[in-house]
Amino acid sequence: MKNTLKVQRAIKDLTQEDLAKLLGVxxxxxxxxxxxxxxxxxxxxxxxxxxxxIPVNAIFELQDEDL
Amino acid sequence: MRDICEWERNKLQRWGKFQLPNAYKKIGWAIIIGAFLLMIGKKFVEEPSWVKPVLRNIMLLGFLMVSISKEKIEDELMASLRATSYRLALIIGVLYALVQPYVTYAIESLLDPGNAELDNGYFQVLLYILLVQILFFNALKRNS
Structure with a gap:
């Protein structure tokens, strides 16, 4: 499975630490x-x-090996 | 019957999540080091026979506290790594318990053929399982 987390984070101008705090992880x-x-x-x-x-599908995408 | 199943499910879920607060990790290590130092120290003094098993049990308790203490941020990644480390520790621990007595017996037979014993105490097995779990958990954390 691949994801666009880094891109989405950049769009929102969030660091990994910021996002982690928002999510409690x-x-x-x-x-x-x-x-x-x-x-x-x-x-x-x-x-x-x-x-x-955005929808979950816009962040995570299944790849061939997941199917 | 449904109520019993529901009660059982709730209890199991609650017990399954049981962990000690993060501060207990340091207390656990302090207990381990203290028990270890006392075990070394007792070699130089005359002590009653119950001291050795009690110190061993205290040391195991310390390792258990380290093993079940939460991380500073205990999230789902940590829960996943913890589950993997327990699975590996159980498999390796059981294999160790099966194989180790024969290895010890073989070595003792070579060194002291008359007194070799096929024995594997609970202390060795439990210590090994707990050590493997703690080591694997830390290795998985480093590489996650």
């Missing part, structure tokens, strides 16, 4: 998601969607 978690090392839970994905004011 660690900066390491945001970094791991951005690097595709960790797939967040549905709850966290929906929280990201709420912060960026």
């Amino acid at each position: 660690s900066r390491q978690t945001i970094n791991s998601i951005e690097k595709n090392r960790y797939v967040p839970s549905t709850v966290l994905a929906l929280k990201l969607s709420k912060v960026f004011e």
Whole structure:
């Protein structure tokens, strides 16, 4: 699964630390998601969607190996 | 019946989430170091037979406290890494418990053929499982 988290963060002018504080997670978690090392839970994905004011599908996208 | 299932589900979910606050990690390490120093110190003095098992149990308690203490920010990534580390620790711990007595027996048989024993105490196995869990959890955190 790939994601556009870094791009969305740049659009909103948020650092990883800022976003982590908004979501109540660690900066390491945001970094791991951005690097595709960790797939967040549905709850966290929906929280990201709420912060960026876009649908979850606009942040996360399935790749061939996920299907 | 449904009420019992619901009660069981709620209890299991609550117990499954049990963790100690982050401050207990330092207390755990202090207990481990204290027990370790006392175990070394007791070699130089005459002590009753119950001291060694009690110190071992105190040390295990310290490792358990470190193992189940929360991180400063305990979020879903930490929960995921923790679950992986417990899974690995359990598998490696069981394999260790199965293999280690034979390795010890083989070595003791070579060094002291008359007195070799096929033994594996609970202390070694539990210590190994807890150590592996703590080491794997820290390694996973570093690489996540």
